[in-house]
Amino acid sequence: MLIIFFSAVVEINTQDDYEHYVKESPILYLFLYDESDKRALSQLTAASNILLGSPKILTSSNTSLRSRFAIPAELTSSPLLLAIKDNIPYAVTNV
Numbered sequence: 001m002l003i004i005f006f007s008a009v010v011e012i013n014t015q016d017d018y019e020h021y022v023k024e025s026p027i028l029y030l031f032l033y034d035e036s037d038k039r040a041l042s043q044l045t046a047a048s049n050i051l052l053g054s055p056k057i058l059t060s061s062n063t064s065l066r067s068r069f070a071i072p073a074e075l076t077s078s079p080l081l082l083a084i085k086d087n088i089p090y091a092v093t094n095v
Contacts, residue, residue, distance in 0.1 A: 009045050009057045015065055021058055022089045028056045033079040035061035040079040 012018050021028060033040045041059060048057050060066075071080065 009048060009059060012058050012060045012065075013062060015062075015068065018058060018060070018065055019089050021056065022084060022087055025056050026087060027083075027085045028058060030082045030084055031057060031059045031079065032066045032082065033059065033061055034077060037079060044079075044081070 010021070012021065018030070031041070031044050033044075044057070044059070066076070066080075069082065
């Protein structure tokens with residue numbers, strides 16, 4: 001029997017939205033991208049079920065949300081996929 005799990009990809013616009021999802025999900029991904037980079041977003045959406053499994057994937061182009069994380073300066077304009085766990089909003093497990 002083959003069981004396929006689909007992750008939900010959800011666009012968020014505010015830090016409040018983000019914190020709400022973190023409180024309800026012990027594990028999730030946050031994809032931060034530049035609003036003009038629709039290609040990165042479409043690639044993530046296409047590959048997410050195969051590569052990331054069933055955790056919810058939040059996506060955002062909100063620059064104020066990006067600034068809440070300790071992201072190295074050389075990555076500030078790159079698309080980033082962050083792993084968030086244990087209901088801790090601004091602690092990144094992996095970049």
